[in-house]
Structure formats: C-alpha cells, structure tokens
Amino acid sequence: MSLWNWLALGGAAVVALAAVAQIRRRVTAAAAGRRFFRHPTAAAGLFVLAFVVSLALAAPLVAPYRPFVQIDITRLANHAPSAQFVLGTDPYARDVWSRLVFGARISLGIGAIAMLVAVTIGAGVGAVAGYFRRWVDMTVMRLVDVGLAMPRIFVMLMAVALWEHIALPVLVLLIGLTGWFGTSRLVRAEVLSLREREFVAAARALGAGPGRVIFRHVLPNVAAPIIVSAALGIGNVMLLEAGLSFLGMGVPSPAPSWGNMIADGWPKMAVAPWAATFPGLAISLVVMALNAVGDALRDALDPRKETL
C-alpha cells in the first residue's frame, strides 16, 4: 500500500469520527438521543459503520489495486501479509485488502437494498393488516405465518435450483422479498394499538381516506420498530448474502463480495488463512456494529421510557 492509500485510510477514519461527533451533537438534544448514546457500544458501532461506509465510498483511493487484478499468479498467490499487501493475497494472487474494500461496496450495497425492499413491504403490509383488520388482517397474517415457516436460505436455494441463472439484481430482490415477514408482524402490532388513538379518529373525521390516514398519520408513529427492524435487517441480509456467496450462489466471481472471498480462500485455508479470515472478520464487525446500534435504537425509542 502506498502512502496515499494510508492517507486516504486515515482520512476515512477522520471523516467517520467527525460524522459520529456531528450526529451526537445533533441528536443528544432529545431525550431519545441521550438514551441512545448512553450505550457505550452505540457510539463505537456508529463509528465502525461510518468508517466502513467511508472506506467503501473511497475505495479507489484506499485500495492500491483494482479488485479483479491478478497481480502475479505464479509467484504472488497466497502471499502472507506484508507492507505491499497489507492483508496478503488470495489463492488467485489478488490483493485481499483491495478486494475487501471494493467488496464492502457490494456487500453493504446488497444489505441496504434488500433491507429497504424488505422493510418497505413489511411496513406496508403490516400497516394495512393492522388498520383494516378482520379478513384483510387474517389473510395477510396467514401468509406471514407461511412465509416465516420457510427458512430463507431454503427459499433461495429453491430459486437457484429452479431458475438456472439468476441475475444479481433479481437475487437481491428475492432476498428482500423473503425478509419482510417479521417486520410486518411488528408493524401490525403497533398499528393495531395506535388505531384506537384519538388522532386517527380526528383524521378520519376530517375526511381522510384510509390511505392518507395510514401513510400520513399512523406510519410516522410506527417509525420506532421500523427503524430497529431496518438496522437489524441489514445485518441479517449481509449474513445471508455471505452464506449464499460462500455456497457459490450469490455474487459471482470475480466480483468481490465478502462472502465469496471466504469461498475463494477456503481451499487454501491451511496455507493462507488470511484470505478467508479477514473477510469473515469484516462481516462480523459490521454486523456487530449494526446489532449494537439496533439494540441502542430499540432502547432509545422505547415509548415506555418516555417521561414528561
């Protein structure tokens, strides 16, 4: 890694620190914000996330090599970490650090997009079920029960088995489509209780139709479980994508994803453990940060803690 790379790395860290500091300043004005930052892991988690996102965005600056470049397949495959290859090279003589940084774009990107799909569908379905109740609620919730009965990975395996070639965007969409069930239950429960409150009656008395009532009045108040679901959801998607990529069904080589990097490094694990270890460590850290932030959010946004 050259000096510029190191500088860019430092720059990313500084940017991340600054971002967290800014967030902290803005948010601790409210009681919820203070509750959030009372968790020591919350700030650390935010920093890790900000840092990884900065690295991903600044990938060309931080990585000395392009991710697909096989540097010298005869001599530099499975090279141990050194000054030039900070995290070593993988069995295909590619720089692990560069692939890790570019892989962050893909893994995080998939996580975010699939989570958005899942949370949007889940919130929408849950809100509709909770608002309209009776047979709409019943049918939707039976569907949710069925959805929850099939483990996601098996659904994905079935999809891959049945349609031989699944384009990556479709795969991401599928991951999102299989992940909305839990969120819908949470949102439904919230909406069911909120429905009885006066502001809903007031909105309806003013002539607002169900769509408007749901989207303008009820959903904003359901923000808390949705946000927590989202934070934890990204982590789950990243783990699922890593698993699929590891099995060879996710992100196709040579594009780097943290999951398929582990798959690439696996055969040579005894000789060159770094190729598979660092991507796994990266996943663990990011998911850990997401879990910490999600837990702190859940505690901060807990309505029971709202005092006058």
Place this chain on the structure above:
Amino acid sequence: MAAWLVRRLAASIAIVFAVATITFLVVHIAHGTPCGPSEARPLAPDVCERQRVRFGYDQPLGVQYVKYLAALSRGDMGESFGLHRPVGDALADAIPNTFALALAALLIDFALGLALGIYQAARARRLGDIALGNVALFVNSMPVFWLGLVLLLVFAQWLRWFPVGGIHNPVLCPRLDSPYCLLDFLWHLTLPALTLGLVAAAGTARYQRAAMLEVIRQDYVRTARAKGLRERRVLLVHALRNALLPFITLCGLAFPFLLTGAVLIETVFAWPGMGRLAVSAILQRDYPVVTGAALVTSTMVVLGSLIADVLYAVADPRIRVRGA
C-alpha cells in the same frame, strides 16, 4: 385449553399444507417439464415427450396437484434426477444426521445461553456482564460458516484435536455398530455442533439476559427478598421460573436458525445431512431434492413452533388454569 390446542394443531397443518402448495406451484411455474430449457442436458423431443408422460406432466394442473399431495402423504417426493433414487429415500438417509447436528447444537445453545444470560443478569452492568455481553454480541454477529472454518483450522488442522470433517471414520466405523463407533460419531460431531451452538448460544444469552433483567424488576421479586430468601433462591427460583417463559418462545424460534446454519455447516464440515444434500443437488439442477428438503425443513420449523407454543401454555399457569 383443549380447544386451543386443536385450533393450534389445525393451524400448523394448514401452514404445512400451504407450504407444500406453494412449492408445487413454484416448481410448475418454473419447470413445467422435466426437460426444461437446460443447455446442459439437451434431450431429443420424443425422449422429452416420453419423460413428460412418465412423470405425469401432461395432465391438467389440478390433477397433478392432487397426485402430488397424495404422493406427499405417502412420503413420496418424486425422483431425484441426479441421484436416480427416490427423493424420500435420499432425504431419509440424510435427515437423521442433520437432526443429530441440530439437536447437539440446540443442547449447547440452551445450556450455555441460559447459564450465560442468568449470570449476566445477576452481575448486570458490572465488568463481567459488560465483557461477556460484548463477546456474546461479537459471536452472535459472526457468519456461522466462517466460525466453522476458523475452528476447523485451529482445532482440526493446527491442534489436531478433532477430525477435519465427515461423520465417521470410513475405515473403522462405516456403520454405527459399537460403543467405539458411537464415540467416533460424537468426536466428529463436536466441532460442527459447537460452531452452530456457540453462535446460537450468544444470541440466546443476549435475549435471556434481557428477559431476566425484566423479571428482576418486578414487584414479586422484591416480595421474595422481603420474605428473607437467599439471593440465589430469589434469582434461580422466583425470577428464573418466570424468565423461562420467554425462553421457551425463543426455543421455538431457534429452529429456523439451526436449520439454516446446518446447510452451511454441513458444507464446511462435509457432514452428510440434508443441507449438504440440497447444496450438491443444486449444482446439478436437481430441484426435486431441493424442494423436498425445503418442504421437510419447513415442516420441522412449524413443528418446533408448535411444540414451543404447547410447552409455553403448559408452563404458564395463567394460560393453563382459567383465571378468576
């Protein structure tokens, strides 16, 4: 309570039914025939036609559906293209192995997770709790297969304490027919079960800690202390008995995680279970095996959830006994 049980059972059966139906529809939408647009196995048109008739794909959808359900009730899930044997048989060979793995992981999960959760709640916000909490958070965030690889590397390759994979020593113990072979089986089971179990236990510990803390805040715990009971009894009898209720719920939710993890772990450790079967079937586009595995897995998830609900109803006197 009996009425509730019947309704719950009916709901479970309905869900399994629905999953089977969805599987059927999806398969037919994707692959109407056994010789679909597959470049790998281009079949002559008349061979294709004969295959269609043989597998019954020329009949109306409704009839196929009924036949499908009838076959399922007999345990017949079709024929595997790749293995050339009934799917049911292949699965029947693989399921016990997955079951053993999942059960062992579940035991580790319960024992470790519960103990850790209780310990953390008793030492809440002190050093032990904070340190363990962060470790549990980290372990729970790991990809299961990655932990498996790391443990394999350290304990099997470097330290040589455990075998590098597989389910038995193929030379000495091709079948489980002696106490030595049982030990051999358990020796092979240790690392995979430990991998799954540790990650699951980390999650359980976090959950159970929260549940215990919630219970410890309750008035009846204060009453127990005011009666002059020892702190250990207050925690392990009065508090825990209440905190076990959410634990039972958690157990019901453990099945999806364990079965998902099994797919990945079986691949890493070459464990001949259902997951590995499904994964290798995919590489050959052998979808009857994959859908069969999906169906069996879903049934196990539903069953686990049902058992958890029943246990909960039995354990909570507020549900078991009608109130005032």
Place this chain on the structure above:
Amino acid sequence: MTEPLLRVRDLQTYFVTEHGSGTARAVDGVSFEVQPGETLGIVGESGCGKTVTSLSILRLIPEPPGHIRPGSFIEFEGRNLLTLEPRELRAIRGNQIAMIFQEPMTSLNPVFTVGDQIAEAAIVHQHLSRRAARTRAIEMLQLVGIPDPEERVDHYPHQMSGGMRQRVMIAMALVCHPKLLIADEPTTALDVTIQAQILELLDRLQAELGMAVMLITHDLGVVAGTADRVVVMYAGQVVEQAPTAPLFARPLHPYTEGLLASVPRLDAAPASARGRLHSIPGQVPAATAWPDGCRFHPRCPYVWDRCRREEPPLLDAGGGEPGTHTVRCWLLTEPGRRTPRP
C-alpha cells in the same frame, strides 16, 4: 417507657439520578420509634419519602441507584439492622419483620400457587416440612378470612381478586408471627369497601398476634381509624409527630393542617364563600432540589423570612412527656404569627 421495638435515627437514603440532575435525597434525616404492639401511621403525599423509609428498614433499596448513607441508624430489638451480615438480615426478613406492599396484583409470583408462596416463609425460617408448611398455609388463609382455604391453597394468584390477593400477602407476611409488620399503602390499590375489610383484618390480627404495625399511607382517613401515633412526612423529613387524637384535634404543622383541611367533610363549613374544597397550593418539590430553609415554606400560608433562611429542627410541642408531640416549624417559637393570610 418500654424499650422501643424499632428505633430509626437520622436515616438518610439518597439516589443517584442518571441524567446528571444530581442526587435525590429521598429520605433526609428521618427519626422515629415504634413501640411493641402499637400501630404507627406514616402519612404524606407521594414523593415525601415514606415508601423509601419503609424499604430502607429491611434494606430492600436497590443498591446501584440508591444507598443508605453512613450515619443512619436503624435498631431493631437492640440490633443495628444496617450493620448486619446478609445471613442475619435474611433471618429477620419475613420472620421478625415482615412487609406487605401496595400492589397485590404484581406482588405475588404468578407462576407459583398461593399455598407454595405462603409455605415458603415457614419452610425457610421455621424449617417445617412441606406437609406441615402446607397445613400452616391453610391455617393462615383461614386466619385472614379466605373462604374454602383447602381449595384455595392450590390456586394461582391470577385466579383471585385484588382484595383476596392482599389477604394472601398478609397471610404470607404473618406466617412466622413477626413482631413488626410494615404495611406500605396496603389498601391504595383496592376498592373502598375492600379497603375497609383489609384494615379491619389488620386491626384484628394485630390484636390477636400482639404485633406492632407500621402503616404507611397518604390517606388520613385510614390513619385516623387505626393508628396509635402518627408521623407526618414531607420532603424527606418528619414534620410532625404525635398521638393520633391530639394530631387530628390540634394539628400544629401547617402541612398537617393543610392535609386535614383538604379532607372533604359533609359537616364542615365551606372553606370559602363559594364552597370550594381546600387544597395546599403548589406542588411537592423534586427530591433533587429541596427548597432552602424550611422545605415547606414555598407552600406555607404563614411563611416569614426566618422560614426562608433557616431550616427548623424538630421542636417539642408539649402535651405530656417530652417527645410526645414534636413539630418541625418555627411557629412554635413565634406562635403569634399563626394568622392566616387572605
């Protein structure tokens, strides 16, 4: 005078608050005594520290946010409760000193039968066998007036009404015949008719078992009927202390006066021409910021500048032996100022 059963002196229980709002001095120098066999009523609004006082006696204050400060002294039958080893403290809890709480709905463990919970105290303290303890439990249920005790002993708390649950709590507390029963707002969460039954039950049991009762409540009506002596608390301190009859006949502290005047009475003349109910103006201050000087001065109708500057000590108001009737008010030194403001 006989040796008091319980002697509390200079009790201070503080809580550390999370938001940096400072320390909440919930109980700030409270002293009183309980004689064997007597009923002491502790009265005050919510926030005055009466519940914290009662929890402090049995050291049931959760230690991280709260702590009993050194210099506090709680003596039971000559032993300092605050310096006891945990084992010795446990031998007193539920055995010599028992406590019942305000919320019968949540104070009983929902997953154990009522009989098991009552028997537990007997098994732990008196080492009875399970069968003997169960028989005791049935006896106790009978004693507190629960019908069909042989059947009820195997019921769960959720199968009983609030009033019955409170009776169970009383049975649980009394199974080892304690010398002192601390009852923290035992009737607040119950219907008025049930309230009367529970109070009557406590009265009867006290006479039968010869125990002392410390009755904590915000309801003066409860105290008037059952207490021998009354301690009035405000802002973490004792502000007046007297036998019941003299307290009600001639309340000396303005707060006590206000409390009594606030009780609606059918036969009293209307406090003002428009027949409005009397209330003490203002609110109880936060425990993190007690007012300077006399803590009641912002709400007192007789306040003058000495009250704002100096905190009054407990002064003797006469009425028999010294210490019978004490009041924390400067009016005792300048009785001429006791003229109501318009």
